[in-house]
Amino acid sequence: MPRTHQIVYISYARRPMSDEELIDLCHRSAEKNKKDGITGFLTFDGKAFLQLVEGKEPVVTALFERIKRDRRHHSIRVLFEEEGPRLLPNWHMHYEHFFRTDKTIKEILENVAEDESLVISGEQIKGIIGKLRFLESA
DSSP states (O other): OOEEEEEEEEEEESSOOOHHHHHHHHHHHHHHHHHHTOEEEEEEOSSEEEEEEEEOHHHHHHHHHHHHHOTTEEEEEEEEEEEEEOSOTTOSSEEEOHHHHOHHHHHHHHHHHHOTTOOOOHHHHHHHHHHHHHHHHO
16 A cells, blocks of 8 residues: 555644634645645644645645645644555545544543643554544444
């Protein structure tokens, strides 16, 4: 299986964003991401964003540089970055409110938000992806 570059980060909104705004953002991102071979997901709990982006390393790096310049959020912190098999081959940018529906994921992210030295392991990322897939199919 081909390896892809994966980045998971957390950041904090500068202002409240509605689900409609986030869905619109993800739809616009998905169109561009599909052309660029990027897949991933975005979630938002009203304060914090958590996003996974994956694809070819130079494309993901360029995308992440644009993400870091986006004025809708601040205090961007990479939680996970590595090469690995593509986790979300069909999600060019999936938006999910799983912060609201999954206590384990919410706790992981609250702990990461409170302790800036914490990162997320590859196994935790795979667990989040598995829960996200389950919630999508439920």
